Amino acid sequence: MVPKTFxxxxxxxVLLIVAFITGRLTTSEEKPDHITEAQRHRSLLINQxxxxxxxxxxxxxxxxxxxxxxxxxxxxFLETLAEMVGARSIxxxxxxxxxxxxxxKDPIGAIDFLARGNSRDDMMRxxxxxxxxxxxxxxxxxxxxxxEMAGFDHAVEGLALAIDGDEPESALEWAKMIEDPAVxxxxxxxxxxxxxxHNRELATAALADSGLPVEAQLAVQDSWAVAVKERAQRNxxxxxxxxxxxxxxxxxxxxxxxEEYMTQVIHGAVVESGKFKGxxxxxxxxxxxxxxxxxNYLVLSGDVLAYNPKGLGDE
Numbered sequence: 001m002v003p004k005t006f007x008x009x010x011x012x013x014v015l016l017i018v019a020f021i022t023g024r025l026t027t028s029e030e031k032p033d034h035i036t037e038a039q040r041h042r043s044l045l046i047n048q049x050x051x052x053x054x055x056x057x058x059x060x061x062x063x064x065x066x067x068x069x070x071x072x073x074x075x076x077f078l079e080t081l082a083e084m085v086g087a088r089s090i091x092x093x094x095x096x097x098x099x100x101x102x103x104x105k106d107p108i109g110a111i112d113f114l115a116r117g118n119s120r121d122d123m124m125r126x127x128x129x130x131x132x133x134x135x136x137x138x139x140x141x142x143x144x145x146x147x148e149m150a151g152f153d154h155a156v157e158g159l160a161l162a163i164d165g166d167e168p169e170s171a172l173e174w175a176k177m178i179e180d181p182a183v184x185x186x187x188x189x190x191x192x193x194x195x196x197x198h199n200r201e202l203a204t205a206a207l208a209d210s211g212l213p214v215e216a217q218l219a220v221q222d223s224w225a226v227a228v229k230e231r232a233q234r235n236x237x238x239x240x241x242x243x244x245x246x247x248x249x250x251x252x253x254x255x256x257x258x259e260e261y262m263t264q265v266i267h268g269a270v271v272e273s274g275k276f277k278g279x280x281x282x283x284x285x286x287x288x289x290x291x292x293x294x295x296n297y298l299v300l301s302g303d304v305l306a307y308n309p310k311g312l313g314d315e
Contacts, residue, residue: 128158
């Protein structure tokens with residue numbers, strides 16, 4: 001897989017919570033001792049949201065949606081956030097699940113409330129990506145109707161990265177609408193990768209028509225080449241490791257060539273006796289191109305299928 005340019009969801013969770021703590025949860029108001037920290041933080045969050053929604057509040061002018069749209073955060077999201085802020089540690093998984101549920105229920109409201117300030121672009125990309133993963137048609141229509149909004153490029157990036165696994169051509173069509181060269185290049189690195197693997201000439205020709213500067217196109221091609229190599233190396237290491245584990249478990253491979261050995265390991269087998277009886281050893285999910293690329297990093301060393309990090313075509 002090509003490494004995506006997203007921060008991890010855990011990182012976003014920390015970023016969001018820090019933003020809330022430092023910028024939105026400050027108050028000099030004294031609260032009775034019997035009110036829990038979670039209750040206090042939830043109250044402050046709701047008060048801050050209400051204040052933002054008041055007409056004439058300058059902060060509302062920074063919204064990505066029309067200023068007359070009043071967006072309130074989902075109650076479940078607030079409860080989860082308040083509990084984490086008042087707790088000794090942060091449950092990032094719970095935070096992510098709460099945000100995903102909010103996006104599922106009201107994606108535009110989540111964008112309006114969270115995609116602001118310094119983290120606007122990152123949040124826009126993340127939220128639209130979550131939305132597009134399950135409802136790409138809905139998010140596509142919304143983006144088509146809001147091309148002039150702030151953060152549009154990053155929102156399109158979120159959509160493209162959500163659909164490029166199944167619809168890489170559509171993702172690259174969306175990339176043409178991105179004005180920021182850096183954002184457009186990131187989409188091309190991810191969405192153009194599979195096309196590059198299967199047909200390098202076609203991918204290179206399409207890239208030349210991407211609107212990216214020549215230096216950016218070269219950087220994208222370099223990224224593709226590195227990703228192909230790293231993918232092949234991971235697959236070959238996996239094949240070698242599975243072969244060794246299978247042999248240790250009692251399976252035998254009768255092969256006179258690397259290709260024959262690979263075929264047997266990919267097909268796999270179930271151990272019929274001994275401590276590992278009933279366990280399957282194999283790598284059944286490699287496609288033909290994966291197999292061909294991995295072949296370059298495997299050699300026969302005696303009766304062992306060994307990983308060769310240099311590769312047949314490397315110096």
